[in-house]
Amino acid sequence: MKTLRPKPAALRSYLQRVPLFSQCTDEDLETLTSAAMLLQYERGEHGFLAGDKACRLDALVSGGAQIYRTLPDGTAKTLHLFSPPALLAEAAVFMGFPYPANCLFTEESLTLSFPRAQLISMVERDPQLAWRLIGQLYGKLHEFTDMIASHGHRNAVTRVASYLLGVVRAAPQGDGPAARVVLPAPKKDIANYLGIRPESLSRTFAQLEKAGAIRVDGQAIHILQASLLENILLDSDPEES
Amino acid sequence: MKTLRPKPAALRSYLQRVPLFSQCTDEDLETLTSAAMLLQYERGEHGFLAGDKACRLDALVSGGAQIYRTLPDGTAKTLHLFSPPALLAEAAVFMGFPYPANCLFTEESLTLSFPRAQLISMVERDPQLAWRLIGQLYGKLHEFTDMIASHGHRNAVTRVASYLLGVVRAAPQGDGPAARVVLPAPKKDIANYLGIRPESLSRTFAQLEKAGAIRVDGQAIHILQASLLENILLDSDPEES
DNA sequence: CGCGAAGTTGAAAGTTTTCAACGAGGGTGG
DNA sequence: CCACCCTCGTTGAAAACTTTCAACTTCGCG
Numbered sequence A, B: 001m002k003t004l005r006p007k008p009a010a011l012r013s014y015l016q017r018v019p020l021f022s023q024c025t026d027e028d029l030e031t032l033t034s035a036a037m038l039l040q041y042e043r044g045e046h047g048f049l050a051g052d053k054a055c056r057l058d059a060l061v062s063g064g065a066q067i068y069r070t071l072p073d074g075t076a077k078t079l080h081l082f083s084p085p086a087l088l089a090e091a092a093v094f095m096g097f098p099y100p101a102n103c104l105f106t107e108e109s110l111t112l113s114f115p116r117a118q119l120i121s122m123v124e125r126d127p128q129l130a131w132r133l134i135g136q137l138y139g140k141l142h143e144f145t146d147m148i149a150s151h152g153h154r155n156a157v158t159r160v161a162s163y164l165l166g167v168v169r170a171a172p173q174g175d176g177p178a179a180r181v182v183l184p185a186p187k188k189d190i191a192n193y194l195g196i197r198p199e200s201l202s203r204t205f206a207q208l209e210k211a212g213a214i215r216v217d218g219q220a221i222h223i224l225q226a227s228l229l230e231n232i233l234l235d236s237d238p239e240e241s
Numbered sequence C: 001c002g003c004g005a006a007g008t009t010g011a012a013a014g015t016t017t018t019c020a021a022c023g024a025g026g027g028t029g030g
Numbered sequence D: 001c002c003a004c005c006c007t008c009g010t011t012g013a014a015a016a017c018t019t020t021c022a023a024c025t026t027c028g029c030g
Helices: A008-015 A026-035 A090-095 A115-124 A127-151 A156-170 A188-194 A198-210 A227-235 B007-016 B026-035 B092-093 B116-125 B127-149 B154-168 B185-195 B198-210 B226-234
Strands: A003-004 A038-043 A046-048 A056-062 A065-070 A076-082 A086-088 A102-105 A109-115 A179-182 A216-217 A219-221 B001-002 B039-041 B045-046 B056-062 B067-071 B077-083 B086-090 B103-105 B110-117 B179-182 B214-217 B219-221
Touching: A003 A179, A003 B154, A008 A026, A026 A109, A026 A115, A038 B092, A038 B103, A046 B056, A056 A115, A065 A188, A065 B179, A076 B127, A090 A115, A090 A127, A102 B127, A109 A115, A115 A127, A127 A156, A127 B077, A127 B092, A127 B127, A156 A179, A156 A188, A156 A198, A156 A219, A156 A227, A188 A198, A188 A227, A198 A216, A227 B185, A227 B219, B007 B110, B026 B110, B026 B116, B067 B086, B067 B185, B077 B185, B092 B116, B092 B127, B103 B110, B110 B116, B127 B154, B154 B179, B154 B219, B154 B226, B185 B198, B198 B214
Parallel strands: none
Antiparallel strands: A003 A038, A038 A109, A046 A102, A056 A086, A056 A109, A065 A076, A065 A102, A179 A219, A216 A219, B001 B039, B039 B110, B045 B103, B056 B086, B056 B110, B067 B077, B067 B103, B179 B219, B214 B219
16 A cells, blocks of 8 residues: 555545545535545555454545455455445444455555545535435445345346346446446456356356357456346346357 | 324334434424324235335334345345334435335334425434434445345355344344244245245254254244354354264 | 145255366566 | 466366255134
């Protein structure tokens, strides 16, 4: 982890990409800019560990991160995959609780880091900001809801199809003939996130590729026929060619 | 669904059991009491459906409820099982979004129902209340986190053990020699919540019973040896007798 | 008393995991 | 600049697990 010293203007431009602060008053932005730090993390480095005191809020502005938890039997379960812009563990930070899980950067990343005390006082002064925070939490709750629902899918093919469709929907690219999805983490982490083994994910990709629904090119997945994926969700027996 | 007309004093006593409002000022409690409705639902009745406009907040004060979503293939997935006291879909209500899932009462239940507009203005007047709301959302986020993590458990036995331990921990009863857990819904719904078939849950209970870890008595589960369950979580090979 | 929903149990079928081996890619050090 | 190593990803075959299908029992309720 390295602390960068960017020009205030650059810092300000990063700041405006963070959804929570995008509509702040100039005064608040000024305060934030003066106290925020721009941090650089290597791939494989940890942002925080479960149990750490949450005294700073990190906003991911570039790169990628994952939140994972270590289960009693020693294995790890990925709870969340983040692409920028995203807030990391904002709920724990605002509540002043220790982090409930670990944060690992899956690529070289940049984060904006804000001291908790300052955020608290800003929220207390500005009801608008409180509502936006509640909105953030709602959004995350909704994501988790979707994730749990998708774990209900019977087999691996369905879960993967559901995941791919979810990502293309969230991506800003045209979903026309051949949308492209770049996986936000190595495939083994995607597999863990989806609740299957890396081998199963590999086989599932191969199967979808053979069916003509996608084309796999390293971490990039080309969606050739979204309709095929959608059919898999509708009926788990899409009579593959 | 039937609207009851309780005495204000009774209504007030229900109100104080709702965590979000337990520390409200007398004035706020007065306002809430005058606008709140006490509703009675039958087992099998719906509180709301996905897509409905969330214009009231329901607090479960007795009985039981489940939140479930219908997947594209027509099957249902239970996302949450509620025992009183609990708030139902508070995030959607405060954000003014339509409900993202369905609410079904698993037993005859009583809820306190508050009009959204009133809650919003109360939160805006009272920063303390806003923080408690954020705390509520944090709590729910945390629950979902645990749930997703528990879906990471390899086999059904481990998931069930994890679930049982989670419930005893949340229950106020002594966890001494033989704690007792009453399932908050029929076993088929518990199974769905855990992401397994009812048959598998039945077999798993039988297995745990044979191992001497629990005793199943209808919807009541006696935890005979919590340590056995904990061992299952630590190592998925607890050399069963 | 009898019906229907819920739960249990058995055996076969289907899926995923596990174990193992191999190939490709990136980074490091000689 | 190349060899080496380690991680990641892929593929195969066997093992383990869950689901499915079906029959039967239990329980609650009219």
